[in-house]
Amino acid sequence: VPSSPSSSSLSSPPPVILTQDELKKIAAYKAVEYVESGMVLGLGTGSTAKHAVDRIGELLRQGKLKNIVGIPTSKKTHEQAVSLGIPLSDLDSYPVVDLAIDGADEVDPCLNLVKGRGGSLLREKMVEGACKKFIVIVDESKMVEYVGGSGLAMPVEIIPFCWKFTASRLKKLFEDSGCVAKLRTFGEKDEPFVTDNGNYIVDLYFKKSIGDLKAASDAILQLAGVVEHGMFIDMATTVIVAGELGITVKNK
Numbered sequence: 001v002p003s004s005p006s007s008s009s010l011s012s013p014p015p016v017i018l019t020q021d022e023l024k025k026i027a028a029y030k031a032v033e034y035v036e037s038g039m040v041l042g043l044g045t046g047s048t049a050k051h052a053v054d055r056i057g058e059l060l061r062q063g064k065l066k067n068i069v070g071i072p073t074s075k076k077t078h079e080q081a082v083s084l085g086i087p088l089s090d091l092d093s094y095p096v097v098d099l100a101i102d103g104a105d106e107v108d109p110c111l112n113l114v115k116g117r118g119g120s121l122l123r124e125k126m127v128e129g130a131c132k133k134f135i136v137i138v139d140e141s142k143m144v145e146y147v148g149g150s151g152l153a154m155p156v157e158i159i160p161f162c163w164k165f166t167a168s169r170l171k172k173l174f175e176d177s178g179c180v181a182k183l184r185t186f187g188e189k190d191e192p193f194v195t196d197n198g199n200y201i202v203d204l205y206f207k208k209s210i211g212d213l214k215a216a217s218d219a220i221l222q223l224a225g226v227v228e229h230g231m232f233i234d235m236a237t238t239v240i241v242a243g244e245l246g247i248t249v250k251n252k
């Protein structure tokens with residue numbers, strides 16, 4: 001008896017739709033394949049990097065990785081790594097990091113990034129700027145044509161002193177791009193979000209492209225009161241993108 005269209009569709013397995021978190025985990029596990037025993041590792045921050053740190057802890061516990069030294073990029077990652085028994089140190093003791101693995105908020109086709117929506121951009125930039133290889137792990141939703149052009153936040157860490165003054169100078173720098181500068185807050189009382197370094201974050205939103213990223217970076221960093229911004233220009237050496245159709249590895 002020929003099967004009816006409905007019965008044949010019932011017999012084929014349903015398509016597997018992965019959640020965003022499952023994609024993040026796939027990218028993270030792929031990146032950890034690059035880790036070798038004896039490495040000094042930059043440990044990133046955020047929900048994607050958390051999977052990588054978990055995996056490194058697991059491989060250490062199983063004895064499949066040995067003599068790893070981790071350099072965490074936030075207090076939160078520090079706590080996670082301690083709970084997993086990953087030996088930790090810092091850039092003072094290890095100024096050269098073999099490999100860092102971290103997530104990102106946006107990745108452009110040249111592998112420039114926006115980072116810091118989790119608030120850890122300063123330590124991330126210090127650790128990832130000191131590494132020989134920097135692997136970025138993302139799900140495909142993070143891929144953009146232009147960084148800063150998604151309409152989402154481009155974070156800038158600033159000192160709390162006269163933050164309104166610094167925020168207004170940041171806004172003025174990008175007037176032509178329709179910039180809005182907002183202090184990052186949390187909780188019902190809208191208290192300022194304070195970074196691990198005791199600073200504030202101003203999130204910049206642009207209506208139009210900010211153009212040359214290097215020029216934008218230089219202009220931001222010239223403002224007294226600014227500590228660091230979330231554009232990671234020319235820093236990633238590899239980006240691992242997990243999507244519904246599989247993993248893509250993009251190398252610089």
Ligand code: 5RP
Nearest residue numbers: 046047048103115116118120
């Ligand atoms: C934290 C970061 C994170 O890497 C970035 O926000 C991505 O986070 P997630 O992996 O949770 O999407 O830069 O400062």
